[in-house]
Structure formats: structure tokens, C-alpha cells
Amino acid sequence: MSQRLALFGDLLDIEVDPGFAAPGDAAGVRYRPDHWLLVEDGRIVGAEPARAGSGPDASWQRVDHAGRLITPGFIDTHVHCPQLDVIASYGTALLEWLNTYTFPAELRYADPLVAASGAERFVDALLAHGTTSAVVFPTVHKGATEALFTSARARGMRLVAGKVLMDRHAPDGLRDDVLQAERDCADLIARWHGNGRLSYAVTVRFAATSTPEQLAMAGRLCREHPGVYMQTHVAENTDEVRWIAELFPEARSYLDVYHRHGLLHERAVLAHGIWLDDTDRALLRDTGAQIAFCPSSNLFLGSGLFDWQAAVDTGYRVSMASDVGGGTSLSMLRTLADAYKVQALRGVKLSAWKALHAATRGAAEALGLAHEMGHLGHGALADLAVWDWAVGPVATHRDAVARRGRAGVSPLTALHERVFAWMTLGDERNLVATYVAGACRHERG
Ligand code: GUN
Ligand code: ZN
Structure with missing residues (x-):
């Protein structure tokens, strides 16, 4: 019998290096809100959107992280x-x-x-x-x-x-x-x-x-x-x-x-x-x-x-x-927030997309390990982190403002605003759970 795990949440991974493109112009951002991530014997085997009355059957151990972010570890x-x-x-x-x-x-x-x-x-x-x-x-x-x-x-x-x-x-x-x-x-x-x-x-x-x-x-x-x-x-x-x-x-x-x-x-x-x-x-x-x-x-x-x-x-x-x-x-979130500030001092704008890519898929590619980690694609080992979008009143307020959106900006720019605030304000207190090859190795609390 294979081990089947399905995690529900907002799936985010960055498939290609977006470079220093403006956040709204970046290629390779894969955002799948309210999706099931399907993991079989430690490997990601797919993802499917939630539909009323559907979802993985009882052969899957289902973990509901609705309203939370799921990223590659x-x-x-x-x-x-x-x-x-x-x-x-x-x-x-x-x-x-x-x-x-x-x-x-x-x-x-x-x-x-x-x-x-x-x-x-x-x-x-x-x-x-x-x-x-x-x-x-x-x-x-x-x-x-x-x-x-x-x-x-x-x-x-x-x-x-x-x-x-x-x-x-x-x-x-x-x-x-x-x-x-x-x-x-x-x-x-x-x-x-x-x-x-x-x-x-x-x-x-x-x-x-x-x-x-x-x-x-x-x-x-x-x-x-x-x-x-x-x-x-x-x-x-x-x-x-x-x-x-x-x-x-x-x-x-x-x-x-x-x-x-x-x-x-x-x-x-x-x-x-x-x-x-x-x-x-x-x-x-x-x-x-x-x-x-x-x-x-x-x-x-x-x-x-x-x-x-x-x-x-x-x-x-x-x-x-x-x-x-x-x-x-x-905390790699704090590290990325510092990276943004260092690049700002150099006059360069580091998007959350490029920062996240460098700390996940980009690193995996540079290490010759993208076949097994750094992304949420089919066949990768399920090395995952589950996050609260915001912790505490200031970040929660900021997240709510970002979710309301700004007039006249593209959906990708609007999403970036939210992800950038998470990256900049977040740290290990946002972390809910960590999975290594599909096994839960850390849980909050
Ligand atoms: N250079 C040589 N050793 C070290 C070390 O432990 N830390 C850092 N930051 N630089 C080093
Ligand atoms: Zn060192």
C-alpha cells in the first residue's frame, strides 16, 4: 500500500528565474490558491483545485491548511x-x-x-x-x-x-x-x-x-x-x-x-x-x-x-x-528581507519572486538537485513548508490591505504585494508545519 497525503492550501512556487523584472512582468510564478497538493510515497504526484463535493478520496490522508501558504521548503x-x-x-x-x-x-x-x-x-x-x-x-x-x-x-x-x-x-x-x-x-x-x-x-x-x-x-x-x-x-x-x-x-x-x-x-x-x-x-x-x-x-x-x-x-x-x-x-524569510534591503542600498529592486526562486528552485538547480527539490512539480520529493500569511496585528492588517488589492494593478502585481509583505514581515512564527519527503518533521505548538 502506498502512503497518500493530500495537503490543502495556497500553493506557491517559482518555476523559472524571473531576474530583476518588475513583479508584474515576471515569468514562472505558479500560484494555485485553494488546491490540494497530492503526495504519494514522499513524492509530489499532482495538484488539483477544490471543487464542491470533490477532493481526494478516503485513500488519502487529508490535511486542511485552507487560507495558508504552502511553499517548497x-x-x-x-x-x-x-x-x-x-x-x-x-x-x-x-x-x-x-x-x-x-x-x-x-x-x-x-x-x-x-x-x-x-x-x-x-x-x-x-x-x-x-x-x-x-x-x-x-x-x-x-x-x-x-x-x-x-x-x-x-x-x-x-x-x-x-x-x-x-x-x-x-x-x-x-x-x-x-x-x-x-x-x-x-x-x-x-x-x-x-x-x-x-x-x-x-x-x-x-x-x-x-x-x-x-x-x-x-x-x-x-x-x-x-x-x-x-x-x-x-x-x-x-x-x-x-x-x-x-x-x-x-x-x-x-x-x-x-x-x-x-x-x-x-x-x-x-x-x-x-x-x-x-x-x-x-x-x-x-x-x-x-x-x-x-x-x-x-x-x-x-x-x-x-x-x-x-x-x-x-x-x-x-x-x-x-x-x-x-x-x-x-529564517530564510528574514534572510530574503535582508537581501531586499542590501539590494535597495545598491539601487536594485529585488522582487519576492526572484528572492524566493533563489532560496528554492534556483538553489536546487545550482546544486544539480532540481529533479528532487525546490519546487512543487510532479516527481519532486515533498520537501514543504506551510505558513500563515500573517502573524500578529500589524502583519494581519497589512495582509488584509494587500488582499483588497489596489485599483489598476495586474493580478500578478497584486499577488506580489501580498507575497512581498509576507516575505518582509514573516519569520519562523509564521511557520505551521515542515515536511521532508512527505513526512511531517516539524509542527507548531
Ligand atoms: N570565513 C572563514 N570562516 C568563516 C566563518 O565561520 N563565518 C564567516 N562568515 N566567514 C568566515
Ligand atoms: Zn560562513
């Missing part, structure tokens, strides 16, 4: 599991923040009990924010990496992660060495890459904390294990960029350090990418690597304003990320 393409301990730490920019708060917190993950409870807390927190999939930094410790994979496996999540590589410029207890790290990575890849929905990422913290020998080893791992991902940080902060230029005088740029070591490819996810030039941007496009835009972190650490328009003009891929604990919330 969010995909957070850059977030640090151990940094829930240092989220919202005062008063520093990147390099001082790492030394003052972050490295001491990550040291504690040498303890298997800390690592196991931290991993459980982290994946449950993702689900409690409507995030069903993530690309994650654990710590340098092999055990902490296994703990993270174990927790994600138990919940059926698509999680991409790998042991952090760092063999210099980090405190005792947080450094590895090339030989042992290579053995640990090979072992972790064998055990976890392709285990359920888990994927391994060769995880270079950033160029400053790896010797050239370790970067070469990381490149070798990517070559020898063609399906694995690569994740790192690039060009986040101007002091960091200057430091990398001193450490790698032979490289043309920060990004070029990674390119020289064979780390840029279509499964490479690089966080930030604020301080890039046109040659770097072309290199991202030509290698197929993506930038994870982390607006909350970039604002909080005072790093800078990511140039998304230049990414679109060049044609490289951009996804959305919380970067907790540099970022101050796991």
Missing part, C-alpha cells in the same frame, strides 16, 4: 552548525569575530556529546524555520561531521556537508594536517556521500586557514570523487582580502587561489563573494561555481553589499544563505 546554501552558540555576538568584524567567538565555540565540538547534541539542535532548528535542505559547515572534527550526518539522515534531509579543513592560522585543537585530513575525508566520503540524501562537500574553511599543500589535497579529493561538492568562503571582508593577497602573492585574486587548486567547479558553493572583479565573475560563470549570498551576515559583520546585478549581467549562479552565526537568523 527553503534551501540554505551556507550555514554553520556549531555557530548557534555564537549567533548575535557583539562588536567585531570577520577576523576578530572568528578569533573572539567562533573558534572557541568550535573547539568545544571535539567533545562527542557536545557534537551530538549540537547536531540535533541544529537540524531541528532548520526544520523549525522551514528549511528542509542545507549546505553546512560543521567543525574540523571528524566525529562532529558524523554527528551532523547522523542527525540529518534520521530526518531524511538533503544535507551537504564535510569535515572542515584547516591546517594553519587556527588555535590548537582546531587544526588538522594534510595526511590525516585526507584519510578522514576519504573515509567520510565512503561512508556518507550518497547515503540516503546526504552528500559530501570538500570543506575548505577559507584560503587563510589552509596551506597550499592542503588546498592541493582538497583539489585532489574533488578530482578523485567526481560527485562531491566543495564549499568555502571567498572575498567577504576587505581585511581578509588583503591578508589572502599577502599569503598567496602569486595568485591574481582571492578567487584565483581556489581556481589554481582545482576547487572551482559546478558543485562548488562559495559564500559571500562581495569583493570580486569582472575577471573573477567570469571565472565563476565559466566554472559553473555558485555564490551563496548571505545578506544578514554581510550586514551584521559589516562586510559589504553583494552586487547581485553584476552576477546576473555576467551569468553566474547565486543562491541564498543565512550564514548563521555571522548571520543573525536561520
